[in-house]
Amino acid sequence: MHSYRLGAIGIVVTFFVIIFSTVLLPMVLFNPKPNDRSNDYSKIDKKIADAERGRKIYVREGCFYCHTQFTRLQDRGYGPLVKAGDYVWETPHQLGTARTGPDLTNEGERMASEWQKAHLINPRSVKPGSIMPSFSYLSGRDMNDLVAYLQCLGNRREVKHFVEAPDEYLTTTPAGMALHNRKTVDTAASASANAGRGIYTQNCAVCHGLEGYGNGPNATALEKKPPNFSRPYYKQYSDEMWFYRTSEGVVGTRMPRWAETLTEEQRWYVVAYLKTLPQNQEVTINSLDQLNKIEDIRLPKLSNQQYEPHHGGHGGHDTPADGDNMGPSEHQMPGSGSTSTPTTKTGTSTESGSTTGNGAEHKEGGH
Amino acid sequence: MPDLVRNVPQLAFPHLRMFHVNAVAVGWLSMGYVGSIFYMVPNLCKNKLWSERLGNITMWAWNLLMVGAFCTLLNGNTEGREYAELGAILDVMVAVALVLVALNIYMTILNRRVKKLYVTLWYFLGSLFWFPLVWIIGQRTFVALPGLNDAIIGWFYGHNILGMWFTTVGVGMMYYLLPRLTQAPLYSHGLSMLGFWGIALFYAPTGTHHITQSPVPEWLKAIAIISSIFLLVPVLTVLTNFFMTMKGRWGMVVTDMPLRFAVTSCMFYLVTCVQGPFQATRWVNWYLHFTQWVVAHAHLALLGTFSFILTSAVYYSLPKITGREFYSQGLIRAHYWLKFLGFSLMMTSLTIAGLIQSAGWAMGVPVDQWGLQIRPYWFFRSISGIMIVLGQCLFAYNVWKTLYTKPALTVAPKAKAAEVKA
Numbered sequence: 001m002h003s004y005r006l007g008a009i010g011i012v013v014t015f016f017v018i019i020f021s022t023v024l025l026p027m028v029l030f031n032p033k034p035n036d037r038s039n040d041y042s043k044i045d046k047k048i049a050d051a052e053r054g055r056k057i058y059v060r061e062g063c064f065y066c067h068t069q070f071t072r073l074q075d076r077g078y079g080p081l082v083k084a085g086d087y088v089w090e091t092p093h094q095l096g097t098a099r100t101g102p103d104l105t106n107e108g109e110r111m112a113s114e115w116q117k118a119h120l121i122n123p124r125s126v127k128p129g130s131i132m133p134s135f136s137y138l139s140g141r142d143m144n145d146l147v148a149y150l151q152c153l154g155n156r157r158e159v160k161h162f163v164e165a166p167d168e169y170l171t172t173t174p175a176g177m178a179l180h181n182r183k184t185v186d187t188a189a190s191a192s193a194n195a196g197r198g199i200y201t202q203n204c205a206v207c208h209g210l211e212g213y214g215n216g217p218n219a220t221a222l223e224k225k226p227p228n229f230s231r232p233y234y235k236q237y238s239d240e241m242w243f244y245r246t247s248e249g250v251v252g253t254r255m256p257r258w259a260e261t262l263t264e265e266q267r268w269y270v271v272a273y274l275k276t277l278p279q280n281q282e283v284t285i286n287s288l289d290q291l292n293k294i295e296d297i298r299l300p301k302l303s304n305q306q307y308e309p310h311h312g313g314h315g316g317h318d319t320p321a322d323g324d325n326m327g328p329s330e331h332q333m334p335g336s337g338s339t340s341t342p343t344t345k346t347g348t349s350t351e352s353g354s355t356t357g358n359g360a361e362h363k364e365g366g367h
Numbered sequence: 368m369p370d371l372v373r374n375v376p377q378l379a380f381p382h383l384r385m386f387h388v389n390a391v392a393v394g395w396l397s398m399g400y401v402g403s404i405f406y407m408v409p410n411l412c413k414n415k416l417w418s419e420r421l422g423n424i425t426m427w428a429w430n431l432l433m434v435g436a437f438c439t440l441l442n443g444n445t446e447g448r449e450y451a452e453l454g455a456i457l458d459v460m461v462a463v464a465l466v467l468v469a470l471n472i473y474m475t476i477l478n479r480r481v482k483k484l485y486v487t488l489w490y491f492l493g494s495l496f497w498f499p500l501v502w503i504i505g506q507r508t509f510v511a512l513p514g515l516n517d518a519i520i521g522w523f524y525g526h527n528i529l530g531m532w533f534t535t536v537g538v539g540m541m542y543y544l545l546p547r548l549t550q551a552p553l554y555s556h557g558l559s560m561l562g563f564w565g566i567a568l569f570y571a572p573t574g575t576h577h578i579t580q581s582p583v584p585e586w587l588k589a590i591a592i593i594s595s596i597f598l599l600v601p602v603l604t605v606l607t608n609f610f611m612t613m614k615g616r617w618g619m620v621v622t623d624m625p626l627r628f629a630v631t632s633c634m635f636y637l638v639t640c641v642q643g644p645f646q647a648t649r650w651v652n653w654y655l656h657f658t659q660w661v662v663a664h665a666h667l668a669l670l671g672t673f674s675f676i677l678t679s680a681v682y683y684s685l686p687k688i689t690g691r692e693f694y695s696q697g698l699i700r701a702h703y704w705l706k707f708l709g710f711s712l713m714m715t716s717l718t719i720a721g722l723i724q725s726a727g728w729a730m731g732v733p734v735d736q737w738g739l740q741i742r743p744y745w746f747f748r749s750i751s752g753i754m755i756v757l758g759q760c761l762f763a764y765n766v767w768k769t770l771y772t773k774p775a776l777t778v779a780p781k782a783k784a785a786e787v788k789a
Contacts, residue, residue, distance in 0.1 A: 093515065
């Protein structure tokens with residue numbers, strides 16, 4: 001009997017320790033303060049429709065089995081990320097467990113009330129292919145209150161900026177904080193911009209153009225043209241937004257995810273450079289002909305020897321280059337073309353010798 | 368198809384869904400479990416149930432509250448908390464019934480005639496101690512907690528109705544059934560104790576892994592995820608014990624139907640419990656959460672594992688209680704295959720649908736677009752559901768016929784059954 005008594009005491013103690021740590025402790029330690037972002041159900045005049053009663057209808061009809069009410073870091077485009085304080089008044093919680101339908105965290109005011117009503121009565125009339133059941137059996141009052149509730153969801157979680165990086169990049173989240181703590185680059189310094197220019201020239205200029213007009217040589221071949229960074233729209237980009245775009249690329253275009261190839265430091269340098277791109281010019285492109293006049297990027301002629309490093313980078317000018325494009329200028333080292341006169345304005349802005357070619361090569365450039 | 372039934376609130380999907388969950392959890396599994404406990408505990412203690420009258424009272428109370436659940440939930444009288452939808456009166460009824468069942472079983476075990484406590488009794492004792500508490504904490508009927516605290520308690524309860532009740536009683540039943548059905552001693556008593564304590568230690572704190580991506584405290588998520596991964600220890604211990612007990616006797620599943628149900632249940636248990644820790648980790652959860660993958664996982668546990676072991680218990684114990692062979696062995700086979708194939712189809716289609724949904728969320732594809740892509744899988748899921756329901760109907764018919772057919776009529780099937788077994 002004694003051995004069992006020990007076991008029984010063990011069960012009781014274990015269980016209460018677990019209850020203490022996972023039920024009581026969170027109740028004591030986790031008390032989020034109410035903030036000014038929680039849903040405001042008093043927004044709609046109660047004489048018109050009662051949103052608080054609408055919440056009860058939402059619960060009664062079990063909407064939360066298919067619709068969630070919390071946005072996650074990765075749910076981009078679903079409105080502002082929720083915070084703990086948003087939920088203080090939400091009981092019973094309607095966080096939900098599965099998303100057979102869309103997330104409703106910030107659903108309020110996205111659609112007209114008449115649309116919401118039509119959707120509840122016959123979902124497929126406004127959303128073809130939807131599998132949501134019809135709630136046509138709701139009384140007129142229930143329906144109005146439910147729609148009022150839906151219109152209040154997230155009505156105080158306003159979008160503050162016209163364009164903003166996802167929360168993972170902002171200091172409001174742990175992930176964003178970690179990113180900013182790792183950051184060593186001062187993106188406002190001209191030295192950083194200088195460092196970024198080299199990286200930009202090597203990696204970005206081929207599509208975006210040396211000054212970010214979106215007219216690099218590769219742009220002619222792209223179905224989706226690179227943007228023109230001189231437009232005022234891009235001047236409101238925050239550092240985080242530039243960093244996010246550079247890191248993750250643009251889905252649906254050829255813009256790659258540079259996070260795969262460039263280090264964080266390199267990407268911050270690029271951001272510093274991007275912020276220095278010309279701001280005063282607005283170039284409107286009305287036809288593709290305008291765009292197809294690509295800027296000249298004069299690459300140096302390389303001999304076969306120069307392709308093979310073991311011959312020595314400088315060996316190229318000692319031995320006559322074999323093969324196709326012969327010429328006196330061939331023997332000039334890249335960067336030594338001091339005789340060359342850049343013909344376009346953009347040519348002067350490049351810094352590395354490898355892109356400021358000589359005139360002879362420019363002549364062969366196909367123009 | 369969503370318009371098949373319109374304008375009937377009682378048949379609207381959300382109402383059916385909340386009744387489905389409660390009927391499975393409180394009705395089918397809990398009732399079946401209590402029934403099995405009432406059969407197994409006196410057998411293991413070699414005495415009678417402490418109070419058969421009390422047992423009958425709890426049985427009627429439980430059936431009554433299921434009628435109540437049917438009437439309220441289908442009309443949307445819900446508390447709006449997943450797995451805790453039942454209204455205040457029904458909550459209290461379940462709690463009282465559970466306490467009475469626990470009292471009955473505790474007294475039976477205290478008055479037992481064998482000194483040793485078999486591991487099954489450990490599981491039953493533990494479950495009947497902590498599940499009433501989990502139930503009472505989890506209902507939150509008379510308290511209104513702030514939203515996220517409500518969610519923390521909600522998932523503490525939502526996961527532990529599985530972990531501290533369905534799993535622990537279900538595993539206890541496996542410990543009872545496998546050695547009896549195979550006529551073999553349990554492989555190791557030490558392993559069984561390790562498995563029991565492992566579950567008791569690691570299961571209860573795991574609930575928060577359901578909301579790892581919501582703004583609840585990080586330390587709570589960490590506790591939940593770590594204990595979810597640690598759960599592999601008791602699970603693998605328990606299954607090693609079962610599989611070593613089965614060693615050399617696997618062939619018996621060909622003829623022994625209750626054993627076949629039990630072994631299938633163990634196999635599904637292995638799959639569920641490997642899936643669970645896997646999808647509780649942050650990065651897998653990042654991808655899979657909110658999708659039908661999780662629904663497949665939940666069905667794997669409740670239908671694949673615990674329904675199968677409960678069915679095995681019924682097929683094993685009913686002839687012992689009534690002294691009659693089952694009406695039809697053929698129907699048992701049909702039941703097995705309909706349930707097994709139906710469930711396999713359901714699992715596959717839901718998992719694929721879940722992966723499509725995951726990809727949709729990860730790539731930012733709007734719901735109404737990936738929603739069209741998973742329509743074929745809803746279709747397969749419906750077929751699988753029909754198969755399972757058909758199997759359960761055959762089961763019910765078989766039990767009915769066994770209980771209410773005059774003995775003279777059951778002689779022929781009995782002979783036939785013996786023939787099949789031989």
